Amino acid sequence: RKEVEQDPGPFNVPEGATVAFNCTYSNSASQSFFWYRQDCRKEPKLLMSVYSSGNEDGRFTAQLNRASQYISLLIRDSKLSDSATYLCVVNDYGQNFVFGPGTRLSVLP
């Protein structure tokens, strides 16, 4: 079983849609969680950290469910510029950062 799993997509959604991505992780000792976005083979860029109580940043909401070892990212009112690959990243307080394979999103006009 892979340590971090994501639905690879692609998710094709119209502008203005709400879209949700899921991520599951296998290491119950994992302590910190992040969502990154990556554009077309460019460097990954931090989108947001994920906190236990859930957190929101504008149109983006991240949730963490430790019991189910599950992280989610919700994007509301999708923009064309949201088209990218979204990477789920998990860290266990060691220095082992594990990246999920990414979920590709295409927002269509």
Place this chain on the structure above:
Amino acid sequence: EAQVTQNPRYLITVTGKKLTVTCSQNMNHEYMSWYRQDPGLGLRQIYYSMNVEVTDKGDVPEGYKVSRKEKRNFPLILESPSPNQTSLYFCASRSVMNNQPQHFGDGTRLSIL
């Protein structure tokens, strides 16, 4: 401007010819790491370093070396490159305080013929 700088950005070379990809960060981060990214496999960690003179293997260290003589620099060395090391490489750094995220360089696309 806070950044992670990799060089070169692109390199085409031949099997067996030693090469070094440099990585430098100006954020005084303790932690630095190298990843490779291949289609369908995502980002995989090659080596990481917790601080000067401290390096550890990641998930795919075979065929690579690193060194951390200074805090700001973390070069990736391919002593005898082979075609299966053709990939997109990223260097990253972070502060080890309070679960800080990693910051990535722009990437280096290596082609080994």
